[in-house]
Amino acid sequence: MSDEVLNLQGYDPFADASKGNDVGSQGTVIHIRIQQRNGRKTLTTVQGISDDYDKKKIVRACKKEFACNGTVVDHSEYGEVLQLQGDQRTNIAEFLTNVGLAKKDQVKIHGF
Amino acid sequence: MVDNEEVLDFSKKKKKSKALNLDEILDKETDEKPETKDQAVEDTDELDLSSLKKKKKKKKTAFPLDGQVDSTSIKENGEHSPEKNGREDLPKKTKTVKIVLDEISDSKDPDTAGDLDDLGLGKKKKKKKAVIADDSEKLEEPASGNEIVERGVQSWSGTDRDYMYDELLARVFDIMRQKNPDIVSGEKKRFVMKPPQCARVGTKKTSFVNFTEICQMLHRQPKHTLAFILAELGTSGSVDGNNQLIIKGRFQQKQLESVLRRYIKEYVTCHTCRSPDTILERDVRLHFLRCRVCQSRCSVATIKSGFQAVTGKRARIRAKAMS
Numbered sequence: 001m002s003d004e005v006l007n008l009q010g011y012d013p014f015a016d017a018s019k020g021n022d023v024g025s026q027g028t029v030i031h032i033r034i035q036q037r038n039g040r041k042t043l044t045t046v047q048g049i050s051d052d053y054d055k056k057k058i059v060r061a062c063k064k065e066f067a068c069n070g071t072v073v074d075h076s077e078y079g080e081v082l083q084l085q086g087d088q089r090t091n092i093a094e095f096l097t098n099v100g101l102a103k104k105d106q107v108k109i110h111g112f
Numbered sequence: 113m114v115d116n117e118e119v120l121d122f123s124k125k126k127k128k129s130k131a132l133n134l135d136e137i138l139d140k141e142t143d144e145k146p147e148t149k150d151q152a153v154e155d156t157d158e159l160d161l162s163s164l165k166k167k168k169k170k171k172k173t174a175f176p177l178d179g180q181v182d183s184t185s186i187k188e189n190g191e192h193s194p195e196k197n198g199r200e201d202l203p204k205k206t207k208t209v210k211i212v213l214d215e216i217s218d219s220k221d222p223d224t225a226g227d228l229d230d231l232g233l234g235k236k237k238k239k240k241k242a243v244i245a246d247d248s249e250k251l252e253e254p255a256s257g258n259e260i261v262e263r264g265v266q267s268w269s270g271t272d273r274d275y276m277y278d279e280l281l282a283r284v285f286d287i288m289r290q291k292n293p294d295i296v297s298g299e300k301k302r303f304v305m306k307p308p309q310c311a312r313v314g315t316k317k318t319s320f321v322n323f324t325e326i327c328q329m330l331h332r333q334p335k336h337t338l339a340f341i342l343a344e345l346g347t348s349g350s351v352d353g354n355n356q357l358i359i360k361g362r363f364q365q366k367q368l369e370s371v372l373r374r375y376i377k378e379y380v381t382c383h384t385c386r387s388p389d390t391i392l393e394r395d396v397r398l399h400f401l402r403c404r405v406c407q408s409r410c411s412v413a414t415i416k417s418g419f420q421a422v423t424g425k426r427a428r429i430r431a432k433a434m435s
Contacts, residue, residue, distance in 0.1 A: 035346040036361040037423045047419045078419040110344050110418075112367030 030102050032089050034111035044089055046082035046096075053101065055080045066091045303381070303388045305329065308368045313358060317349075320368060323357035330380050332392060336399075336415075337375060343417035344371050384408040 030048045037043055049055060055072040059082055063070050070084040084092065093107045306329065309321040320341075327334040334351060342349055342359070349359035382390050382403035389404045392412070402409045422429065 031418050033346055033418060035421055035423055040362075043421055043423060045419055045421050073419075073421065075419055081419045081421075083421055110346070112345060112363060112371055 028106075030096060030107050032092055032107065032109045034087055034089055041085075042087045044084040044087060044092060046084070046092055047078050049080070049082070049096075049101065051079065055082060058082065058101075059084075062088070062092065062095060065095060303376075305372075305376070308365060308372055310363060310365050310368055312362070316360065316362070318359045318361065318363045318368075319352075320357035320359060323351065324355040326372070330376065330388075331390075332380065336379070336392065339415045340375050340379065341368075341371055343415050344374065346417065346420060379412055382406060382408060383410050 027050060028048050030046060033045045033047070035043045035045065049058065059070045059072055062068075062082070062084060066084065066086075066088050068085045068088060070082060073081045073083055075081055082092075089109050089111065093109055096102045096107055097104050306322060306326060308323070308326060311319045311321055313319045323337070324334055327337050330337070338349070338351065338357060341357070345359065345361065345363065347360045349357055351357050376388070379392060379399075379401065380390060381388050382401065382405065385403060385406040385408070387403060387405040391402045391404065393400050393402055399412050399414065400409055401412050
């Protein structure tokens with residue numbers, strides 16, 4: 001019976017959907033947020049980078065690139081979160097897309 | 113019209129200046145229409161409807177300045193080419209309008225009337241109006257005929273040939289413009305919002321003065337808007353007794369505006385037809401946006417503040433937790 005229906009074989013319309021995104025294995029959206037500290041100081045947090053990546057190495061690269069300090073904070077709900085000093089929102093968004101960690105529409109910038 | 117400085121178009125900022133200009137022009141047009149009806153009649157024989165308004169303005173300013181010179185020149189025109197009927201009509205009418213506008217030319221008119229008494233100059237106002245009405249009837253006929261030919265609406269009527277693509281295109285656009293006059297200006301109906309007003313409270317807090325007012329304009333619960341703004345700015349805050357929102361941290365008006373714009377984009381405008389006439393309803397823990405124009409219903413993202421880093425003094429937080 002199934003041999004007769006040739007149309008249904010050979011092509012799986014959901015093939016590329018299940019394969020996921022070709023850019024890395026970033027499944028969820030990366031949220032980039034900003035928090036105000038005292039004075040005109042700010043803090044940028046990056047939440048939602050996939051577990052496949054070593055956050056410490058990312059932070060190390062970011063610190064060098066943006067000339068700022070930064071850490072990795074482990075959170076029970078949100079996993080490992082990057083913290084960078086200063087308003088690095090555009091920098092980090094650019095960095096993530098250039099490196100190929102995430103696509104442009106997977107990076108969401110919050111804040112003002 | 114609403115004040116340019118005060119009103120911001122949140123949905124499309126780039127088009128703002130252009131759109132406002134359009135509005136202004138439209139307003140001017142509507143303002144001018146009643147007072148310059150007589151002149152509009154005179155202009156109809158120029159056929160160019162789009163530039164009609166501009167010409168009108170120019171003429172209007174020109175009238176009081178060189179009305180006398182004009183009258184003489186027109187008189188000459190009328191004398192030199194009496195065989196052209198349409199040409200004769202035009203100067204006559206400009207003169208009649210002039211009489212209405214300024215009185216200096218009124219005194220001069222009897223002279224011109226002496227030269228061309230068949231044109232009906234120097235008579236009383238009742239007669240003038242009658243003349244204008246007659247002329248408008250004469251002039252409208254050829255004008256409308258030419259217009260149709262120009263647009264190519266009926267250029268194939270009566271002939272056997274196929275329709276040209278351009279003709280059909282022009283026809284369909286004409287019909288569209290007739291049915292929805294809103295599109296004529298080339299702008300969609302814009303969503304105009306008041307800008308957020310913000311004031312500094314002390315040094316560390318910002319007050320969003322017209323917060324509840326904006327919530328009412330957007331038809332959203334202040335609670336929902338508040339949650340979004342606070343989550344997005346990563347701070348805390350509350351609505352005080354004067355219906356203003358006090359946010360912790362220093363924020364400028366443009367910053368609040370960009371946040372508000374994002375809120376409107378996500379939670380107010382319909383994702384399908386972009387109309388702002390929507391209702392946010394809660395259904396099994398999820399928020400759904402229901403459009404009252406296109407009746408579409410789609411879920412919107414929940415508001416999450418996400419990870420919040422420790423920014424204050426750790427010792428103080430610890431002390432708070434202990435007590």
